[in-house]
Amino acid sequence: MHTIKIADVSLNFDADCPNFKRHASFHRNEPPVVYGIMNLVPGIESPESRMFEIGTGFGCGVVQYARMFPQLEIHSLNILPEQLAVPLPAGEAMSKDDIGSYARQQGVAYTQHYGDSRRFDFGQLGEFDVVMVDGCHEYEYVQADSRAAREMVRPGGIVIWHDYTTKHDLGQQVMSAIDYLDEAEFDGSITHVQDTMLTFWQKEISS
Numbered sequence: 001m002h003t004i005k006i007a008d009v010s011l012n013f014d015a016d017c018p019n020f021k022r023h024a025s026f027h028r029n030e031p032p033v034v035y036g037i038m039n040l041v042p043g044i045e046s047p048e049s050r051m052f053e054i055g056t057g058f059g060c061g062v063v064q065y066a067r068m069f070p071q072l073e074i075h076s077l078n079i080l081p082e083q084l085a086v087p088l089p090a091g092e093a094m095s096k097d098d099i100g101s102y103a104r105q106q107g108v109a110y111t112q113h114y115g116d117s118r119r120f121d122f123g124q125l126g127e128f129d130v131v132m133v134d135g136c137h138e139y140e141y142v143q144a145d146s147r148a149a150r151e152m153v154r155p156g157g158i159v160i161w162h163d164y165t166t167k168h169d170l171g172q173q174v175m176s177a178i179d180y181l182d183e184a185e186f187d188g189s190i191t192h193v194q195d196t197m198l199t200f201w202q203k204e205i206s207s
């Protein structure tokens with residue numbers, strides 16, 4: 001696992017935007033970091049760039065990505081209550097009406113998918129420039145979602161994980177899962193941004 005400082009990756013995004021202050025799903029210091037990480041992807045500003053998020057919630061992240069990169073084609077997946085295989089912590093089992101409701105209210109155009117990430121057919125959707133892993137925080141799910149994300153991301157593209165933290169119990173599971181994968185399957189190439197809950201990995205562009 002590499003570590004870098006916030007200043008090494010953060011770009012001067014407008015984190016004072018009132019929307020971030022009221023509705024940020026990220027830790028306060030994270031939107032500029034997410035923006036900086038996404039800017040590491042060659043061609044991210046191009047009209048063809050695409051992002052997939054595992055775990056929509058109310059769609060606060062979707063709103064942020066769309067504001068950062070207005071041309072980005074955004075897809076997001078969330079499980080419906082009737083599809084749950086394991087009980088979710090309070091507040092994470094969301095009704096169909098609530099899933100993505102903030103993004104819809106903000107008029108953000110994106111594609112909402114419904115399903116359990118461990119059963120979802122990601123392959124049908126092609127490759128993505130960025131995949132955000134922020135769905136179920138159970139150890140096994142984080143591993144499965146991470147492997148799916150690694151497959152989906154194009155060469156040069158980036159997988160970002162949220163909730164890499166010791167600050168809450170589920171974060172510990174996320175952390176253990178990512179630490180295991182980093183050593184066992186990613187050759188130590190995952191990077192943690194210090195003082196944030198964010199880690200990321202960039203797929204090599206083979207020559």
Ligand SMILES: C[S@@+](CC[C@H](N)C(=O)[O-])C[C@H]1O[C@@H](n2cnc3c(N)ncnc32)[C@H](O)[C@@H]1O
Pocket residue numbers: 025026053054055056057058059060061062077078079088092093094115116117118134135136137141
């Ligand atoms: C932390 S929230 C996502 C927050 C969102 N990424 C944002 O930035 O606003 C996690 C979401 O993942 C969903 N979820 C949990 N288990 C899932 C699964 N197995 N498949 C898909 N989504 C899941 C939950 O219903 C919840 O809405």
